Amino acid sequence: MFTDHYELTMLQAALHSGAAHRRSVFEAFARRLPDGRRYGVVGGTGRILEGLEHFRFGPEELNFLAQNNVVNDETLSWLADFKFSGNIFGYAEGELYFPNSPILTIESTFAEACILETYVLSILNHDSAIASAASRMIGAAGSRPCIEMGSRRTHEESAVAASRAAVIAGFHGTSNLEAGLRYGVLTLGTAAHSFTLLHDSEEAAFRAQLGSMGSGTTLLVDTYDVEAAVRKAVAIAGPALGGVRLDSGDLLAQARDVRALLDSLGNTNTRITVTSDLDEFAIAALAAAPVDSYGVGTSLVTGSGAPTASMVYKLVSREGDNGEFVSVAKAAKNKASVGGRKYATRRLNSAGIATSELVGIGHAPAADDNDRVLLEEFMVDGVLTPGWTGSDGVVRATARHAASMAEMPGAARRLQRGEPVIPTEYEQAIPAAK
Amino acid sequence: MFTDHYELTMLQAALHSGAAHRRSVFEAFARRLPDGRRYGVVGGTGRILEGLEHFRFGPEELNFLAQNNVVNDETLSWLADFKFSGNIFGYAEGELYFPNSPILTIESTFAEACILETYVLSILNHDSAIASAASRMIGAAGSRPCIEMGSRRTHEESAVAASRAAVIAGFHGTSNLEAGLRYGVLTLGTAAHSFTLLHDSEEAAFRAQLGSMGSGTTLLVDTYDVEAAVRKAVAIAGPALGGVRLDSGDLLAQARDVRALLDSLGNTNTRITVTSDLDEFAIAALAAAPVDSYGVGTSLVTGSGAPTASMVYKLVSREGDNGEFVSVAKAAKNKASVGGRKYATRRLNSAGIATSELVGIGHAPAADDNDRVLLEEFMVDGVLTPGWTGSDGVVRATARHAASMAEMPGAARRLQRGEPVIPTEYEQAIPAAK
Structure with a gap:
């Protein structure tokens, strides 16, 4: 009704x-x-x-x-x-x-x-x-994949519809499992800061995630100190580490630092995902940064204004x-x-x-x-x-x-x-x- | 899920x-x-x-x-x-x-x-x-009732939740029938422009609505010419006409004109409802206008910014x-x-x-x-x-x-x-x- x-x-x-x-x-x-x-x-x-x-x-x-x-x-x-x-x-x-x-x-x-x-x-x-907001983000991202992860910022049913609309506009996948179930769209995700904080050390959290998900997983590296976290991640996972995620701070500078660090450690294939309050303008501003994919949340599910x-x-x-x-x-x-x-x-x-x-x-x-x-x-x-x-x-x-x-x-x-x-x-x- | x-x-x-x-x-x-x-x-x-x-x-x-x-x-x-x-x-x-x-x-x-x-x-x-946006609107409206009518501007399930949240913040009622069914909140509504356009004349539409709903109903008077519509409405319904609704144009000026016209025709108890893209600022700006209630849509369900x-x-x-x-x-x-x-x-x-x-x-x-x-x-x-x-x-x-x-x-x-x-x-x- x-x-x-x-x-x-x-x-x-x-x-x-x-x-x-x-x-x-x-x-x-x-x-x-x-x-x-x-x-x-x-x-x-x-x-x-x-x-x-x-x-x-x-x-x-x-x-x-x-x-x-x-x-x-x-x-x-x-x-x-x-x-x-x-x-x-x-x-x-x-x-x-x-x-x-x-x-x-x-x-x-x-x-x-x-x-x-x-x-x-x-x-x-x-x-x-x-869909209209998502399409602009896709345009700004060029060939880099965008992942929809805004479910938590909108009504629980709107979230499912938003995931679906984002995929139609060109998003690679979504965090929303219900959207996967209903519409067959790709779902993605690894871990939040709480997972790191749950464990007695960042190293213990990384070991738990790598042990369970394999070295192709993406580790969240900004709970404490980013450089130290990246070094730990590479030390534990080795060159097969799938990716690292940055969710705070100056993403442009950090992405450059992390890319250089990963390359210097031999992890040239480890990808960098960024995810902090991105919209189409922030995505465009990161075009020159060594970023491999974008996670987009609030701005997407609220139509970016x-x-x-x-x-x-x-x-x-x-x-x-x-x-x-x-x-x-x-x-x-x-x-x-x-x-x-x-x-x-x-x-x-x-x-x-x-x-x-x-x-x-x-x-x-x-x-x-x-x-x-x-x-x-x-x-x-x-x-x-x-x-x-x-x-x-x-x-x-x-x-x-x-x-x-x-x-x-x-x-x-x-x-x-x-x-x-x-x-x-x-x-x-x-x-x-x- | x-x-x-x-x-x-x-x-x-x-x-x-x-x-x-x-x-x-x-x-x-x-x-x-x-x-x-x-x-x-x-x-x-x-x-x-x-x-x-x-x-x-x-x-x-x-x-x-x-x-x-x-x-x-x-x-x-x-x-x-x-x-x-x-x-x-x-x-x-x-x-x-x-x-x-x-x-x-x-x-x-x-x-x-x-x-x-x-x-x-x-x-x-x-x-x-x-709820936060709605509460500001209630503050701006003072003692005048606000009606939530934004369902069409948001996801169909968000609309039900928005109605509920608006009522919690002090809204008098909602247009959303599902919210009435689920939460027992008051639902309200009369007719849209399409109802007037469906009939061969505005007079025929008014007669149909009054004949079916009784003279206490609220007639929408801005499909063609507001003054002519108000005169028609009063001529057909008499002094017992419940209300008129204005949904376009300069609401402040129109409300004053319509109030004066209604009073001059003897309809001092006929209420005026206004409903065109109102937010808390527009409501505040109408404080000095002879308005009896506000219908609020888009701005409410989108959190007013x-x-x-x-x-x-x-x-x-x-x-x-x-x-x-x-x-x-x-x-x-x-x-x-x-x-x-x-x-x-x-x-x-x-x-x-x-x-x-x-x-x-x-x-x-x-x-x-x-x-x-x-x-x-x-x-x-x-x-x-x-x-x-x-x-x-x-x-x-x-x-x-x-x-x-x-x-x-x-x-x-x-x-x-x-x-x-x-x-x-x-x-x-x-x-x-x-």
Whole structure:
């Protein structure tokens, strides 16, 4: 029951007026990107589709709604029979989006689409915020792998979704075991400071970890003195030591010192992982440091300054009494919307580089051979189109993200604030068309 | 399995060395408050305790860990039998906290406490961030009720936890129905712009809502023209119209215009609710406007600029081979900690106003009659102390928050950036005591 109270009171009033059964088109989109970002990344589509089959109102929920007089008996009876039976299409998960990109379109009766508002927006807003931040970090890290380890900084279920979104955006793996279980993504991790402190000496802790995990493990070397710890680690593990981790202090200087020390001791293959409150800017600043991988936590799971993607869910078209669809939009003040069902194409030049996001209202925009149609079909008459959910969906979204990034002009990877890297353009609207 | 990979590899290595069975004391605390905040609010304790009884490793989880070679057979066997059997004490949910307040202490074997790290921190970091932001909004709103309606801007499960945290901090109710079902909090809501757009006219939409919900409902009046909508609403509903909602534009000016219009039409009892991207600063700016209640969304569920509470979970004391407890702490660089088991008291002056947070290491700080001991007992030998969980826990936490706020100096309510409103002071440390 991830539903806001007003969705059910609207449903009740619309059942009362009879308008609940009008065919309607709702659209999820973002009016703008977070301040200064060049692009957004669609996240969560697979999770929306996975959850829809469980989006039902059972006896416990109906009893709660009845006892608290949330809605009347007619509405309870409708909810008891509810199962989404409409159509869903939109941008593939992992795809880039821009202001007003029609990311997800839901076509059904008003009643069915209305009660999905909070559920759809919660997932899109959270997962897209994380995927968008993660993609910038991947850009900053270049060829060095990034590991997601922010679970502890966000809600326990958000953490699983954040791991999934990070992998879609290009992260190598995650610390989150539940994400591994649910989505088949790679999980990684070795030890925390508490493990060192638990033992009577750092040497005892290293011996315990190496003895149990083998010499390929990564030792955390900054509990006491880094140089002494690295020397101890090499003395015990020898040249096969897999890696060392730095989690505090001046990472740039320390990474250089530790690399030089490891090399001088003959451990040229021992890797250096850094992990202290990194964001895309800190990662970029470490580009010249001898670092082999980045562990990213807080900044990733909080969207690096943009913890939500500002997506909204708006009725853009609905049936009139004559059965014809009518484009609709709120007119007032600072939240005006563009009515009508949308279609979208990414315009590419002859070199395959994106130049604009072209949106057609009521029909697909005219496209030439280079252009790429963006809308995919996720659900038809309540039946899921295969390939978008579960582990397969994550693999597919990861590939989609990489391919979409490859189409972007180089300016997409700039970290400094700026305008969206390509503009969103509307073809001339065709009024009141379906 | 809300657990990070490294917790289980640490467990394996500690089982290997034998240190896994050492009695250990872990502490959750925040080194600092979010930038410029005067206090923090503890959120999530009840949820941690509710979830602990389900924190087990079942066949599906064990199979995943085995197939992916996360840990060895000895560790799998230990996990299969795991049920937390230690002690938990700390600050009551709803209590205020300050830098280094010992918010939650977990005392058990290293093995048992180690694997709770991510679970405990996820909940505390998320729920405390929301409760802390919510409390500032309540302060800004004064006697006017605030309604939580941010579910759509955060992960679908975070939304439920955010509703709960907001109510603990003093919110009147929430839009989130699942929070109502799980925690018995008040849910509220009427209609969105889509409901107006669904109908052939605003008048038809108003008639439908009033016909179904009664004249006490709140009508959304900014889909087209606000003045025209208010006149229509009053013409249809009469003087008994419950309220109108403004969701866009210049809320201060509009609220004044709408109030004057309603009064001129005789609707002096019709309330005005405003709901457009409010945060504590916008709420404060509306103090002089004729607004009856605030609906708060995005800013609340994202912690109003501080989406996570920066809490950490550190081993502070553990048994040595001789059975004596030893205080331990990481020494290196910018993340030094204070070792030893902590106790805390809020020092109050003779007028009952808080003057400092007093922390004793290894023993309870000396207190006089005015002072208030802060640590509560949540779990003993794995058995829950009643009263902290479920709906009862929410009611208790709400009362605790109100009482703790009443003890604070007036400066706690200042919105501008500043230092914590009371300092955290350590009594002289007693080295290496339990």
